[in-house]
Amino acid sequence: MTKPSPDAGKSRREQLRERLIAVAERSIAEGGLSALRARDVATQANCALGAIYTAFADLDELVLCVNARTLARLEAALTSPARDGGELLRLARAYVNYARDEGPRWRALFEHRMPGKPLPEWYAQELDHLFSLLEAPLSRLLPGAPKEELHARARTLFSAVHGIVLIGVEEKLAPTSAKALDAALEEFIATVERGLR
Amino acid sequence: MTKPSPDAGKSRREQLRERLIAVAERSIAEGGLSALRARDVATQANCALGAIYTAFADLDELVLCVNARTLARLEAALTSPARDGGELLRLARAYVNYARDEGPRWRALFEHRMPGKPLPEWYAQELDHLFSLLEAPLSRLLPGAPKEELHARARTLFSAVHGIVLIGVEEKLAPTSAKALDAALEEFIATVERGLR
Numbered sequence: 001m002t003k004p005s006p007d008a009g010k011s012r013r014e015q016l017r018e019r020l021i022a023v024a025e026r027s028i029a030e031g032g033l034s035a036l037r038a039r040d041v042a043t044q045a046n047c048a049l050g051a052i053y054t055a056f057a058d059l060d061e062l063v064l065c066v067n068a069r070t071l072a073r074l075e076a077a078l079t080s081p082a083r084d085g086g087e088l089l090r091l092a093r094a095y096v097n098y099a100r101d102e103g104p105r106w107r108a109l110f111e112h113r114m115p116g117k118p119l120p121e122w123y124a125q126e127l128d129h130l131f132s133l134l135e136a137p138l139s140r141l142l143p144g145a146p147k148e149e150l151h152a153r154a155r156t157l158f159s160a161v162h163g164i165v166l167i168g169v170e171e172k173l174a175p176t177s178a179k180a181l182d183a184a185l186e187e188f189i190a191t192v193e194r195g196l197r
Numbered sequence: 198m199t200k201p202s203p204d205a206g207k208s209r210r211e212q213l214r215e216r217l218i219a220v221a222e223r224s225i226a227e228g229g230l231s232a233l234r235a236r237d238v239a240t241q242a243n244c245a246l247g248a249i250y251t252a253f254a255d256l257d258e259l260v261l262c263v264n265a266r267t268l269a270r271l272e273a274a275l276t277s278p279a280r281d282g283g284e285l286l287r288l289a290r291a292y293v294n295y296a297r298d299e300g301p302r303w304r305a306l307f308e309h310r311m312p313g314k315p316l317p318e319w320y321a322q323e324l325d326h327l328f329s330l331l332e333a334p335l336s337r338l339l340p341g342a343p344k345e346e347l348h349a350r351a352r353t354l355f356s357a358v359h360g361i362v363l364i365g366v367e368e369k370l371a372p373t374s375a376k377a378l379d380a381a382l383e384e385f386i387a388t389v390e391r392g393l394r
Contacts, residue, residue, distance in 0.1 A: 112309075113367070156361055156381040163360020164353055170310070184353040196390030 284334035
């Protein structure tokens, strides 16, 4: 019996990680974060329960890896070239459409909490990249604004649109029709654009 | 053994409901929605597990009753007379402070989902009442705007502020300091006010 080289070991671990991420991704996409069970993930990925914890520090890390894939899908949806209205309205519409199309995985981005644990640097960078999509249209409304201001405003506007979409799509706070939500977003973006100019 | 009159039965049921709401309220306030277990609630309220379902249609109804109390506390916080800055900024600040002060019960308002079930009318009315707090300041910015427009805009603005507070307080999307969040809210409200005028 030969001891596997560190490289071969790393590659097997990488393969296991990818298999586990794919299984967890499917589970979250279908049933949301609350449907994710470590035991089911292990069974479907054909490994022992404990093997998950050789591939990931904990289940949070596995969820973050799935959420990072969701962020990439979200970014792809936000950067698809369907242009009508201004750039900010286009981004807001793409965001609401993504939330409608991929509800469970979109919700998992926000439902996943890690009390007391800081967000890992690599994940924070993926998020920053997503926020930065709003900086270019904001810079056209605020010519000469310093980079830090654009960054802060992009984050705030992203959060505001998120709140409108969250409460509208989830229908948590009184029902909203899709048409009413689209109209509310359009009016909101127009108000913000007027306020920024 | 005399059969209890319907009135006495109703009153015992009311008492049980109130006891169960009080226990569930404490549990949510301390540990959030995810800590709520029907079995624990029954034990602490000194009743059988099945008795919960004689007092409430289901656990969702019990959670809505707790959330309605949270809405009342939130409204009290939003209407407390601490005035500096405009009315909208005052409301936004009161909202972020409530979220900071009573995190778990505030989160339960939004975490509780009832897929496929409509929101009961009585609960929708409590929410409407909360949104309506924004209608008066909005009407001063938009004199002559019809009631329906003010209602829709109040809802959208509430949702937007909620998104900013949610992402800021939860620190889900990159960390925010309390100071940065306060500054972001102030800037955001100023932008919306300029855009509405």
